[in-house]
Structures are given as C-alpha cells and as structure tokens.
Amino acid sequence: MSAYATIAFDAAKCDGCGKCMSACSIQKVGADDTARSRIQIGGSADAGFELALCRQCGDPRCVAVCPAGALSKDGASGVIGWDATKCVDCLLCTVGCAYAGIALDAEAGHVAKCDMCAGAPACVPACPTGALRHVTTARIYNEVGHWEDLFAPGLAGCQGCNTELLMRHTLRRAGPDTVLATPPGCVPGMGSVGFNGTTGTKVPVFHPLLTNTAAMLAGIKRQYERKGREVLAMAIAGDGGASDVGFQSLSGAAERNERIFFMVVDNEGYMNTGMQRSSCTPYGAWTSTTPVGVGKGPAGMPSQGKTQDAKNLPLIMVNHRCEYVATASTAYMEDLYDKLDKAIAASKRGFAYLHVYSPCTTGWRFPTDQNMEVARKAVETNFVTLWEYTPQEGLSFTRRIDQPLPVTEYLKAMGRFRHLSNDQISHIQSKVVENLAFVKQLAQVAKV
Amino acid sequence: MPNTKYLVVGSSHAALEAVQAIRMHDSEGSLTLLTRDSHLPYSPTVLPYVVSGRSAPNAVALRDDAYFTQHKVDFVRGKAVKSLHADRNAVELDDGSEIAYERLLLATGASPAIPPIEGIGSVSYHVLRTLDDATKLNAAMKQAKQAVVMGAGLVGMHAAENLVKAGVPVTIVEMAKQLTDGYFDATAAGLIEKAFTDNGAKILTGSRVVKLAPSSLGATLTLDSGATLEADLLLVATGVRANIGFLNGSGALVAHDRGILVDETMQTSAANVWAAGDVAQAKGFFSEDKVMNAILPDAAEQGRIAGQAMVGDPGLRRYPGGIPLNTYHFFGRHAISVGSSKVPEGGEVFTRFDEASGRYLKAIFLDGRLRGIYGVNEFFDGGVMCQLILRGTDLTPVKERFLAEPMKVGRELMSKLWR
Ligand SMILES: Cc1cc2nc3c(=O)[nH]c(=O)nc-3n(C[C@H](O)[C@H](O)[C@H](O)COP(=O)(O)OP(=O)(O)OC[C@H]3O[C@@H](n4cnc5c(N)ncnc54)[C@H](O)[C@@H]3O)c2cc1C
Numbered sequence: 001m002s003a004y005a006t007i008a009f010d011a012a013k014c015d016g017c018g019k020c021m022s023a024c025s026i027q028k029v030g031a032d033d034t035a036r037s038r039i040q041i042g043g044s045a046d047a048g049f050e051l052a053l054c055r056q057c058g059d060p061r062c063v064a065v066c067p068a069g070a071l072s073k074d075g076a077s078g079v080i081g082w083d084a085t086k087c088v089d090c091l092l093c094t095v096g097c098a099y100a101g102i103a104l105d106a107e108a109g110h111v112a113k114c115d116m117c118a119g120a121p122a123c124v125p126a127c128p129t130g131a132l133r134h135v136t137t138a139r140i141y142n143e144v145g146h147w148e149d150l151f152a153p154g155l156a157g158c159q160g161c162n163t164e165l166l167m168r169h170t171l172r173r174a175g176p177d178t179v180l181a182t183p184p185g186c187v188p189g190m191g192s193v194g195f196n197g198t199t200g201t202k203v204p205v206f207h208p209l210l211t212n213t214a215a216m217l218a219g220i221k222r223q224y225e226r227k228g229r230e231v232l233a234m235a236i237a238g239d240g241g242a243s244d245v246g247f248q249s250l251s252g253a254a255e256r257n258e259r260i261f262f263m264v265v266d267n268e269g270y271m272n273t274g275m276q277r278s279s280c281t282p283y284g285a286w287t288s289t290t291p292v293g294v295g296k297g298p299a300g301m302p303s304q305g306k307t308q309d310a311k312n313l314p315l316i317m318v319n320h321r322c323e324y325v326a327t328a329s330t331a332y333m334e335d336l337y338d339k340l341d342k343a344i345a346a347s348k349r350g351f352a353y354l355h356v357y358s359p360c361t362t363g364w365r366f367p368t369d370q371n372m373e374v375a376r377k378a379v380e381t382n383f384v385t386l387w388e389y390t391p392q393e394g395l396s397f398t399r400r401i402d403q404p405l406p407v408t409e410y411l412k413a414m415g416r417f418r419h420l421s422n423d424q425i426s427h428i429q430s431k432v433v434e435n436l437a438f439v440k441q442l443a444q445v446a447k448v
Numbered sequence: 449m450p451n452t453k454y455l456v457v458g459s460s461h462a463a464l465e466a467v468q469a470i471r472m473h474d475s476e477g478s479l480t481l482l483t484r485d486s487h488l489p490y491s492p493t494v495l496p497y498v499v500s501g502r503s504a505p506n507a508v509a510l511r512d513d514a515y516f517t518q519h520k521v522d523f524v525r526g527k528a529v530k531s532l533h534a535d536r537n538a539v540e541l542d543d544g545s546e547i548a549y550e551r552l553l554l555a556t557g558a559s560p561a562i563p564p565i566e567g568i569g570s571v572s573y574h575v576l577r578t579l580d581d582a583t584k585l586n587a588a589m590k591q592a593k594q595a596v597v598m599g600a601g602l603v604g605m606h607a608a609e610n611l612v613k614a615g616v617p618v619t620i621v622e623m624a625k626q627l628t629d630g631y632f633d634a635t636a637a638g639l640i641e642k643a644f645t646d647n648g649a650k651i652l653t654g655s656r657v658v659k660l661a662p663s664s665l666g667a668t669l670t671l672d673s674g675a676t677l678e679a680d681l682l683l684v685a686t687g688v689r690a691n692i693g694f695l696n697g698s699g700a701l702v703a704h705d706r707g708i709l710v711d712e713t714m715q716t717s718a719a720n721v722w723a724a725g726d727v728a729q730a731k732g733f734f735s736e737d738k739v740m741n742a743i744l745p746d747a748a749e750q751g752r753i754a755g756q757a758m759v760g761d762p763g764l765r766r767y768p769g770g771i772p773l774n775t776y777h778f779f780g781r782h783a784i785s786v787g788s789s790k791v792p793e794g795g796e797v798f799t800r801f802d803e804a805s806g807r808y809l810k811a812i813f814l815d816g817r818l819r820g821i822y823g824v825n826e827f828f829d830g831g832v833m834c835q836l837i838l839r840g841t842d843l844t845p846v847k848e849r850f851l852a853e854p855m856k857v858g859r860e861l862m863s864k865l866w867r
Contacts, residue, residue: 051863
C-alpha cells in the first residue's frame with residue numbers, strides 16, 4: 001500500500017477565473033478550450049464555486065463498471081489511468097462515477113479524466129489564488145510508514161491532540177538509537193515515561209525535572225560519547241518547561257553548544273496541569289491563571305486574559321547562534337520533516353533546536369476535529385512564522401505568507417480569544433506585524 | 449472433497465466485485481472463483497465490440513492470472529455448477545465432482561432467452577452472451593449477405609449497427625411498437641431509428657416472427673403479417689433469462705422467482721448462500737417489489753455488497769434498490785438514461801427537443817425530486833443523476849436551471865452535497 005499525492009481545492013479561495021481549466025485543456029488537448037478541461041469549476045461568486053475533478057478513488061466505481069478493462073488504478077501513483085486502445089466509448093464509467101470525475105469530451109468522442117499530469121498537475125501552478133494545491137505529503141507516509149513506531153500503542157492524549165502524531169513521527173525519524181528526555185508536561189502525561197513501571201517508548205527514556213532537562217541530557221550525551229557510542233540525545237519538552245523554569249539549563253546547554261536535539265512542543269501554556277499561563281502564552285489569551293471577567297485588571301477593568309505579550313523563544317535561541325534553530329507546524333508536515341532531518345544532522349555537530357507550534361484542543365477550546373485547521377490558520381495569518389536558522393546561512397523563511405489572512409481568522413477559530421475587545425485585537429494584529437518585521441529584519445541580516 | 453471458505457460462481461462483474469470486496473477484508477481465507485467459461489474473466493457488455501473487430505478477443509480480459517496469484521484466488525475455469533446442495537454446503541460440478549464451501553456466491557448471470565417459435569430448432573442462429581458467441585458472430589458477419597436481428601433491445605441494436613457497418617443488409621424485427629423499449633421513450637427511440645434507417649437498416653417494429661424454416665440461403669422467417677424474410681445470418685436477441693438451472697436440488701431451500709430472490713445484503717433464503725447480478729432478483733429502488741435489473745452497474749454494486757456481507761465487512765451498506773441505468777452509443781451519437789421511465793401518479797414530465805441538432809432531454813420529477821432523466825446527444829453525468837435520485841434531493845429551487853443545463857447544475861449540486 002502506498003499513499004498518494006492529490007489535488008486539493010479550497011472553494012473559499014477560488015474566484016472562478018478559470019485559469020486552471022485553460023491550463024488543463026492546453027496541456028491535454030493543445031488548445032485553450034475550457035469545455036475540454038478535465039478539471040471543471042462551476043458555480044458562481046454568489047453561490048460559491050464548485051469543483052468537478054477525478055478523485056482518484058481508492059476503490060473506484062468507474063473501474064468496476066468498465067466492461068473493457070480500459071480503466072485501472074496504478075498501485076504506485078494512485079492515478080486511475082485510461083487506456084485509449086481498450087476503451088469502447090460505452091460511457092458506463094460516467095454512470096459509475098458519482099463525482100463527475102470522468103466525462104465525455106464531445107470533441108474527441110471519448111471520455112477524458114484527470115491523470116495528474118504524471119505528477120506535476122498543470123492546473124495547480126496556473127491557479128493565482130492558491131485555491132488549488134498539489135498535496136504531496138503522502139511521500140512521508142510512503143517513506144517512513146514501514147519504519148518501526150517507537151512509541152507504545154495507545155498513548156493517553158486528549159481527543160484531537162496533535163502531539164501524539166508529532167511524537168510518533170519524530171521518533172520514527174529519529175530512529176531506535178535515541179535516548180529521550182521528556183520533562184513534566186503533556187508528553188509524559190500522555191505516556192512517554194509510561195505507567196505502572198513500563199515505559200511508553202521503545203527507546204531509553206527518562207523524566208528529568210522541569211529545570212534540568214537540557215543539563216541532564218547533555219550529561220548523558222557526553223557519557224555516551226565517552227563510552228564511544230553514537231546516540232541521538234533528544235528532548236521533547238513543553239513550552240512552559242523550556243521558556244520558564246527550564247530556561248537557564250536550556251540556555252546554558254545551547255551556549256556550550258552541547259550535541260543534543262531539543263524539541264519544544266509549544267501549546268502556549270501549562271496545559272497538562274490545568275492550563276496555566278506560560279511565558280509563551282500570547283497576549284489576550286484566556287488561561288486558568290489569566291482569567292476573564294473576574295478580579296481586577298489594569299485601570300480597574302475586569303481582567304481580560306493575559307496582559308503581556310508572548311516571549312519569542314525560538315528567536316532567543318537564534319541569539320545563542322545554535323547549530324540549527326527552526327520553527328515548524330504539524331499543519332505542514334513536509335516542512336516539519338525537512339527540519340527534523342536537518343536538526344538531527346546538526347545535533348551531531350552541536351545544539352539543535354526545533355520549536356513546533358502545537359494547538360491545544362482542550363486548553364485553547366476548539367472542536368476536536370480542528371487541530372490542523374487551527375495550526376494552519378496560525379501560519380496563514382502570520383501569527384506564527386515558519387523559518388530556519390543556521391550560523392552559516394542565517395535565517396530564512398521556509399514558508400512565506402505574502403497575503404496573510406487577518407489575524408481575526410485565527411483568533412475566532414478558538415474559545416480562548418472569544419472575549420477579546422477590538423482594542424485587544426488591534427494590539428494582537430499590530431504585534432503580528434511587528435513580529436514579522438522583526439523576523440524579516442533578521443532574514444535581511446543573514447544575507448549580508 | 450475440496451473445501452473452500454468462499455466459493456464464488458461466475459467470473460463476470462458481480463463475481464469479480466465480490467472477490468475484490470472479500471479480499472479487502474480477508475486477505476487469506478481460501479477463495480475459489482469458478483466459472484463455466486473457458487476464458488479469463490471478461491464482460492458480456494464488451495462483446496459487441498469484439499463482434500465489430502474493435503476489441504481483440506485476447507485484449508478484453510478484466511483480470512489476469514497475476515491478479516489471481518497476488519490475491520490468492522484459486523481461479524477454476526471451464527467447469528460449471530450442475531447442482532447446488534445448500535442443505536450440506538456443497539456444489540456439484542458437471543464433471544461429477546463436488547466442492548464444499550463455507551459461504552457461497554451465485555453470480556451466474558443470465559443467458560439469452562430463446563423464444564418458443566415454431567421451427568426455431570430447425571435453423572441455425574446466433575446469440576450474443578459469451579466470448580465464443582462473439583468470435584463466431586464476427587466470423588459469420590464477414591460472410592453474410594442478408595442478416596436479420598430479432599429483438600431491438602440494446603444487444604440487438606449493437607449487433608445490427610455492426611452488421612450495417614460491415615456492409616451487410618440487415619432487418620431488425622421487434623415485437624414492441626418502438627425500438628429500445630423499456631430503455632428510451634418514443635422520441636428517443638425515433639432518433640435512434642432514424643440513425644439506423646439513414647444508414648440503411650430496415651426496421652420492422654410491432655412485428656412478430658411466428659415461424660422459422662430452413663431455406664437455401666439459411667432461414668426463412670414468417671412474420672405475423674404473413675410477410676417473409678430471408679436470412680443467412682440470424683441473431684436472436686429477444687432478452688435474457690437468469691442462469692438458475694442448478695437450483696434443482698436445492699429448489700425448495702433457495703427461494704426464486706424469475707431470478708434468485710435476495711434481501712438487502714444479497715443473501716438468499718438459504719443459509720450461507722448469496723446471489724448477485726443478473727441472476728439475482730432484488731428490490732427495486734422505486735418499489736419494494738423484487739425486480740430483475742439486469743445491467744452491469746447493478747451487477748457490480750450487488751456483487752460488492754454480497755462480498756462484503758460474506759466476509760462480514762462492517763462497512764457494508766444495505767442495497768438501496770436497483771435503479772435502471774443505461775448508456776448507448778450509436779453511429780457516433782449517444783443516449784443516456786438514468787432512473788425510471790414510468791411517470792408516477794402526480795409526477796411531472798419535462799421534455800426539450802432541438803430537431804436541428806437532434807438533442808433531446810426528458811426528465812421526470814415527483815414532488816420536485818428527480819425520478820428519471822434521459823438524454824440523446826445531451827451529455828450529463830449519469831453517476832451524479834443517479835445520486836440525486838438515490839438521495840431524493842429536492843430540486844425545486846433549481847429546476848429551471850437544471851433542465852436548461854443538467855450537466856452543469858448536476859455538478860454544482862454534487863459539489864455542494866457530497867463532494
Ligand atoms: C451484448 C451485451 C451488451 C450489453 N450491454 C450492456 C450495457 O451497455 N450496459 C449495461 O449496463 N449492461 C449491458 N449488458 C448486460 C451486462 O453485461 C450484464 O448485466 C452483466 O454482465 C451482468 O453481470 P453478472 O456478473 O451478473 O453476470 P454475467 O455477466 O452473465 O456472468 C455470469 C458468469 O457466470 C458464469 N456461469 C453461468 N452459469 C454458470 C454455472 N452453472 N457454473 C459456473 N459458472 C457459470 C458465466 O460463465 C459467467 O462468467 C450487456 C449484455 C450483453 C450480452
């Protein structure tokens with residue numbers, strides 16, 4: 001079994017320009033004739049734009065009803081191919097498909113369907129609004145899907161939490177020659193250090209204090225080096241442990257350029273112990289220690305969530321001139337994987353730091369099926385930015401958002417910002433602009 | 449006695465879909481696919497193209513030996529089931545041997561129904577249901593000087609077109625008042641008839657062959673009008689009959705009418721026995737009555753449901769009932785029909801006909817919901833229309849637009865409702 005690339009359509013971004021259809025027809029029949037395009041956009045600006053396109057179904061009905069063996073699904077690419085030499089033009093496939101994914105090209109006198117242009121669909125780059133995306137994340141599954149999962153089955157995360165995904169992917173990539181530190185937080189809460197005397201990982205794992213994670217891990221790594229064994233010494237820590245009480249040991253290890261890989265799962269608070277604020281909690285956010293509507297805020301107003309801005313921990317790590325520093329998001333797994341690879345490689349030379357923005361279903365209060373969407377919105381609004389840094393190359397964006405959504409698109413996706421006043425929203429929007437400008441300046445510096 | 453967990457009889461659409469569904473859920477359980485045909489699996493629907501020479505007989509297989517090896521299917525061809533012993537979970541083959549099964553699917557399809565016409569046994573005639581039939585007809589067509597096709601259903605019409613294109617003078621004799629009765633209405637049939645007569649075919653609707661006798665050319669046909677026709681190539685295409693002869697031993701256990709009666713999971717009245725495809729008689733979508741819906745998409749759908757039921761797949765969805773679906777290509781034109789052709793009480797009918805282009809559309813609604821839609825030279829996505837019927841989507845708000853542009857509006861609805 002393999003996973004497949006696909007073409008994704010976001011109707012909200014489509015403006016009906018039809019460039020995808022032109023590109024398709026030019027590619028496939030050599031003429032700009034949208035009626036012959038294999039991707040069909042319908043609908044209207046008022047009623048919303050609609051898509052008809054082959055979904056390359058896993059269990060395709062068109063194939064099942066073809067009497068001539070002219071349609072077949074390619075196991076390697078996932079594409080349902082059409083064989084002109086076998087087709088008898090009976091049109092039964094058009095009756096089998098419920099998605100209008102294969103239809104008569106009246107001019108050719110045959111059916112026609114999307115074949116993904118041999119892996120480089122012409123429609124996607126033609127789309128000026130980003131409504132069409134070529135999603136190729138499947139390659140990750142194909143690459144690592146058969147590698148051993150190094151966490152025990154059945155971790156006890158909250159419903160909808162993305163951290164289990166993150167942990168399993170990360171450890172798969174890290175491989176079995178890893179020693180893992182998971183300080184107090186959601187990760188051991190979910191079972192990394194186990195229950196009843198059995199660990200939840202299939203590699204050596206330990207549970208340092210919040211304060212000494214980086215120091216202990218550095219010591220362990222040095223001991224292994226002394227013994228002549230090459231292992232990856234890795235921490236998966238929360239933002240509270242890393243940015244607050246754990247910060248001095250983290251900063252110390254980074255300054256000494258210890259050969260360890262420190263990953264922070266930033267859910268913007270102490271979520272495991274009851275959703276208290278951390279220095280990574282953003283301005284305005286509700287937490288159990290920055291409540292809303294009770295007590296006295298500044299100038300005698302009822303308090304309205306956190307009154308301070310978040311600390312930008314990854315930028316602080318850049319100022320340690322670590323071997324590698326990057327930010328990532330589980331909404332962009334290919335980007336995350338690239339950074340995992342680089343961080344693991346860099347940790348052989350010195351300190352590697354990866355900061356993963358990780359929405360918290362329970363603490364941020366959004367529906368359990370929305371984790372990836374919230375993570376994506378954070379990036380699309382520039383609320384967080386995805387970049388990487390090395391001393392040689394400096395800082396560079398890995399995913400530039402040139403036309404960001406207004407920050408309200410992100411804020412309204414969850415309950416912890418529901419109470420915000422217009423002033424607070426303006427403050428947050430101005431901080432987004434300021435933070436971005438700041439990172440951009442650093443990116444500028446790098447090029448000098 | 450050889451023993452198999454799953455025994456699937458037949459090697460066409462219903463059987464192959466069942467095999468696929470079983471293997472989705474149970475990749476190991478022993479599975480035997482048994483067919484009386486001597487070829488790799490193929491579809492009867494492709495045969496008109498074998499007759500015409502467009503498809504080579506060795507290039508129409510739907511599966512190859514590699515597929516069976518990969519999916520651990522024991523494919524046995526050239527052996528027919530003679531009797532079913534449902535009381536003891538075994539089938540008896542024509543060579544006298546027996547196979548025991550845990551779960552059995554009967555997907556034996558249908559065979560041409562030969563009308564009881566005086567003298568039919570005294571002349572030689574063709575039918576079209578198997579690959580061997582098709583290669584024989586292909587060979588005969590090359591020699592023929594005068595052909596008669598009995599029956600103007602889709603099988604007969606396809607064959608007649610092939611004969612016309614091969615330059616053989618052909619007469620189509622049909623009992624009903626119009627061609628393709630039951631598939632298309634009189635207007636659509638008129639368009640089809642015109643295409644045939646324009647190309648030189650002779651069409652005798654409302655005519656019955658009452659007698660057949662050998663003649664120097666081949667056969668003489670006498671019609672109910674008293675007229676006679678001569679033919680050196682006679683094709684009998686007057687309908688099909690379910691292949692249920694092997695029920696003799698189990699007749700009482702396996703309830704049957706015109707086909708084998710099945711429930712919404714394609715199970716028969718006998719324990720451990722399912723039936724699907726042209727051999728099965730299952731409920732219709734428009735009525736609870738059990739009907740014969742002998743079309744390829746339904747055979748595939750039923751086969752899949754039967755396979756899922758046999759293997760205990762929890763993803764099984766009950767059979768919603770058969771919906772007639774037909775596509776028909778003739779002389780470069782196409783006709784599509786989806787749903788019921790009957791206008792129910794209180795139903796509304798809309799037609800649109802453009803004589804110049806020959807574009808014809810007919811849609812039948814009940815309470816604003818689509819019941820049936822036909823088009824000649826008017827392409828729409830049959831699969832989308834079928835979903836609209838199955839879902840009972842209320843089309844009242846978009847009806848005008850829908851009738852003007854069924855393809856476009858159908859796609860919009862699809863994208864909104866189930867994309
Ligand atoms: C010329 C022609 C054109 C057609 N065109 C269309 C069309 O355009 N659209 C459409 O929807 N449908 C069409 N059909 C009908 C369509 O082919 C059938 O509905 C479909 O093939 C039914 O599939 P099935 O699996 O139920 O049975 P079948 O295809 O009939 O297969 C039955 C299988 O069972 C085997 N078998 C039978 N008896 C035994 C036995 N006793 N022991 C072992 N094996 C046995 C046979 O060898 C065969 O493999 C056409 C049919 C013909 C003949």
